[in-house]
Amino acid sequence: MQFLWFDINASFSHSSLALPALEAQLSVSQRERIKWQVVNGTIKSDPSTCLLNIIKFTPDVIFATLWLFNHNFVMSVLKKAHILNLDIKIILGGPEFLGDNYIFLRNNPEVSAVFRGEGEEIFPEFVESFLNFEEWKSIKGICFIDDSGLYHDKQTVYVNDFKKLTPPENSEFFNWDKPFIQIETSRSCFNTCKFCISGKTCVKTENIPVDSLRKRLNTIKDKGIREVRILDRTFNANPARAIELLSLFEEYSSYIQFHLEVHPSFLTPKLREKILKITEGLLHVEVGIQSLDDNVLKISGRKGSAGKSLEGLKFLVGTNKFIVHADLIAGLPSYSFKQLMHDLISLIDAGPDEIQIESLKGLPGTEFRENSLQFGIVFSECPPYEVLKTSCISTEELLMASYLSRLTDIWYNNPKWQLFLRKNVKLDNEFLEKFLHYNIENHSLNQTMSLDNSGLILYEFCEKYYFNSLGDLTEAWVIAGLSLKKKPATGVKKWKYGRDTALVNPLLINFNTKNTYYYLECSDKIIWFEFENTIRGAVPSKSVTVKF
Incomplete structure (x- = not known):
C-alpha cells in the first residue's frame, strides 16, 4: 500500500517530528508492506510543485499534520489533490484537531478523518487496519462524518507508556540534515x-x-x-x-x-x-x-x-x-x-x-x-x-x-541598540510609548528595516525629543560599524597624529600608520575609536571613554 506524508514546515530550518515519531513504532512486517513517499516543503514553497509531486506518486492514503501556521497551505494543496484523484483517503492530525472537529470535517468533505491526541501507540493499529482492508474508523481518537452526515467522535488518545516509545531518531525518516x-x-x-x-x-x-x-x-x-x-x-x-x-x-x-x-x-x-x-x-x-x-x-x-x-x-x-x-x-x-x-x-x-x-x-x-x-x-x-x-x-x-x-x-x-534603549527607558518611563507613537505616525514599523535605517529613525526621534541622548546614540552607531558620513555620526571627528597634539589620544600606545582614530566630544566625556584601515566599514577595533 502506498502512503504519502505531506510535510510542510514553517521554514527549512524546522523539521516536524510527527512522521518519524509515528513510523518508529511500526513493526518490521508493517514497514515491509508499506511504500512511503514524503513530499516536504515550507509555507513559502510552490504549491503547484507540491501538488504535482503528490499526484505523481498516486498514494492510497495521504497523511499530514496541521498546525496554525501551515493549515491554509496544506489544505489548499490537499483539496486539489483530492479533485484530481477522488480515491485518495486524506487523514490529518496535529494540534489543529484537539478540539471539536465537526465544523472542520463538514467544511472539508475531502478529508476522510482526523485524529485527535497522541498517536504513537495507536498508529500501528491504525496502519494494520488499512493494510488488511479492515474497518479503521472505530479506532480510538478518530473523528469523521459518515455517508449519512452523522459526526463520529472517538475521544482523545493519550500515550499510556511514554517511556517505552521507540525514539523518533530510530526512524529512517528522521531528518539529520537540519x-x-x-x-x-x-x-x-x-x-x-x-x-x-x-x-x-x-x-x-x-x-x-x-x-x-x-x-x-x-x-x-x-x-x-x-x-x-x-x-x-x-x-x-x-x-x-x-x-x-x-x-x-x-x-x-x-x-x-x-x-x-x-x-x-x-x-x-x-x-x-x-x-x-x-x-x-x-x-x-x-x-x-x-x-x-x-x-x-x-x-x-x-x-x-x-x-x-x-x-x-x-x-x-x-x-x-x-x-x-x-x-x-x-x-x-x-x-x-x-x-x-x-x-x-x-x-x-x-x-x-x-x-x-x-x-x-x-x-x-x-x-x-x-x-x-x-x-x-x-x-x-x-x-x-x-x-x-x-x-x-x-x-x-x-x-x-x-x-x-x-x-x-x-x-x-538587536544588541546594537539594546543598551541605548535600556538606558533611556530606565531614565524615562515614557520613552518607549513616545517612540512607539513616533513610529506609528511615521509608518516606520510597516517597512523592512535595515540596521542603518533603524539607527537613523532612532537618531531622528532622539534629535526631536531626547537631545541629551544623542551622544550615546552616536557612540552606538559608530560601534555598530555604520557610516561615519551619515547624520548620526556628525559629531565624530578624525584625530590626526602630529596635528592634534593638544588632545591626548588614550588609544595611541605605539603609533601605527595602519590605524585611524576618531573621537566624539560629549558634555562630560570624550569617546575614542580605533579603526584598522585595512578593513572598510568594520566596527572599531577598540574604543575607550575618558570622562572629565
Whole structure:
C-alpha cells in the first residue's frame, strides 16, 4: 500500500517530528508492506510543485499534520489533490484537531478523518487496519462524518507508556540534515494554562530515564548536531529532575547547546546552585513570563506569582552564562495595553537578551477557545486564531501591541541598540510609548528595516525629543560599524597624529600608520575609536571613554 506524508514546515530550518515519531513504532512486517513517499516543503514553497509531486506518486492514503501556521497551505494543496484523484483517503492530525472537529470535517468533505491526541501507540493499529482492508474508523481518537452526515467522535488518545516509545531518531525518516533537532525528555505538564493545549489535561508527567537520554545524545553528538531543543513544556517542573538533566547536558558541553523552556517562579535554591555551576554557553533559556499581573495569571490558570517570576528572570539574566529569552502575551483576559506596556518596561529593566510579545491565539482544545464568551475574548475563526479584542483591550490597542512587538524586535532584540534603549527607558518611563507613537505616525514599523535605517529613525526621534541622548546614540552607531558620513555620526571627528597634539589620544600606545582614530566630544566625556584601515566599514577595533 502506498502512503504519502505531506510535510510542510514553517521554514527549512524546522523539521516536524510527527512522521518519524509515528513510523518508529511500526513493526518490521508493517514497514515491509508499506511504500512511503514524503513530499516536504515550507509555507513559502510552490504549491503547484507540491501538488504535482503528490499526484505523481498516486498514494492510497495521504497523511499530514496541521498546525496554525501551515493549515491554509496544506489544505489548499490537499483539496486539489483530492479533485484530481477522488480515491485518495486524506487523514490529518496535529494540534489543529484537539478540539471539536465537526465544523472542520463538514467544511472539508475531502478529508476522510482526523485524529485527535497522541498517536504513537495507536498508529500501528491504525496502519494494520488499512493494510488488511479492515474497518479503521472505530479506532480510538478518530473523528469523521459518515455517508449519512452523522459526526463520529472517538475521544482523545493519550500515550499510556511514554517511556517505552521507540525514539523518533530510530526512524529512517528522521531528518539529520537540519541545524537543530528536537527531543522530549518528558510529556505532559504540571501547569494549567488556559491558553495552552496542555492546560486541560491531567495526565501524569512521564520522564524518559537519563540513561536512555544519554544513548540518544551520544547518537546526536556522533551525527554532528550542535543544537538540541528540549520540547518539555516546563523544564523545571520537577527541580530534582531538572538538576539531573543539567548534569547530563554538561557531559556534552563541548558539542551541543540545549534550548530549554523554564518557569521562573520555580527556581529552587538547589536548582539555582546547579545553574550557577554549569558551563557558559551550554544553554539557551526561554522564560515564560506571559504577564506580570497576578490577577491575569490567576485567570489564565498559570501557576506561580508575578513577583517570583520577575525575580527568577533577573536571576537567570544575572548568571551571564547563557542567552535568556522572555515573552509576554497580549490579549490575555483582564490584561490592558497599559499593563502590557508597564510589564515590557519591567522586562527591559531586567535585561534579558531577547523579549517577544506574542498575540494570544485561540488554539483548538484550549479552555480560552472553548469558553471565549465566558472570558470576554473574541478570536478570529481562521488560523492563526488571533485575539481580536477582549473586555480589557480594544482592537486598536491590539494593533498597537503588534507594533510594540515589532518595535521591541527591531530596537531591543538587536544588541546594537539594546543598551541605548535600556538606558533611556530606565531614565524615562515614557520613552518607549513616545517612540512607539513616533513610529506609528511615521509608518516606520510597516517597512523592512535595515540596521542603518533603524539607527537613523532612532537618531531622528532622539534629535526631536531626547537631545541629551544623542551622544550615546552616536557612540552606538559608530560601534555598530555604520557610516561615519551619515547624520548620526556628525559629531565624530578624525584625530590626526602630529596635528592634534593638544588632545591626548588614550588609544595611541605605539603609533601605527595602519590605524585611524576618531573621537566624539560629549558634555562630560570624550569617546575614542580605533579603526584598522585595512578593513572598510568594520566596527572599531577598540574604543575607550575618558570622562572629565
